[in-house]
Amino acid sequence: MRWESLFADLEAQFEAEAARGKLSEIQEMVRIERARQTLVQRLGRHLGSPLDVHLLGSERLGGQLAALGKDWLMLVHGGTEELIPFRALAWWSGSGAGGGAETGQRLVGFSQALRLLVRDRARVGIDGVDGRALANGTLDQVGQDFVEVALHARDEFRRGAAVHSRAVVPFTAMARVRRED
Numbered sequence: 001m002r003w004e005s006l007f008a009d010l011e012a013q014f015e016a017e018a019a020r021g022k023l024s025e026i027q028e029m030v031r032i033e034r035a036r037q038t039l040v041q042r043l044g045r046h047l048g049s050p051l052d053v054h055l056l057g058s059e060r061l062g063g064q065l066a067a068l069g070k071d072w073l074m075l076v077h078g079g080t081e082e083l084i085p086f087r088a089l090a091w092w093s094g095s096g097a098g099g100g101a102e103t104g105q106r107l108v109g110f111s112q113a114l115r116l117l118v119r120d121r122a123r124v125g126i127d128g129v130d131g132r133a134l135a136n137g138t139l140d141q142v143g144q145d146f147v148e149v150a151l152h153a154r155d156e157f158r159r160g161a162a163v164h165s166r167a168v169v170p171f172t173a174m175a176r177v178r179r180e181d
Contacts, residue, residue: 057131070107081179088175135167
């Protein structure tokens, strides 16, 4: 009888140790999986949800996370669309997860998103990482690392006579591009 209780006790200890080993292994796998997660994947869980974004120039924006690209996000608030490159983010916070759409590898880059605004002849406002307005007008050209903006009055369409000058803005200076109606 004593041998049976000794063997039962040893068997219970082995089972407990095996369970601890499995738990430890699972915890390590979760840590590894989390370490592999990218910012796009993390933000992807919040698509369609409210998000507070804090830019490097200490500006704070709030809105619904409407779209994600390879290196940018789009916030929508009050009918305004804001394109924000990741390099301009100081930090962000969101309360709940939204649709959680899959974010695959074939995402549109920041320059490609800006080229869509050129195609649409959209009027934009560009703010810098220091919080100041850099340019207001119509995007004319998107280069590899810059945009060219035709500057004209806010209430004017982009016509030859309305354009008073052009501004060339490097991507590195841009904190957000606001599509204006």
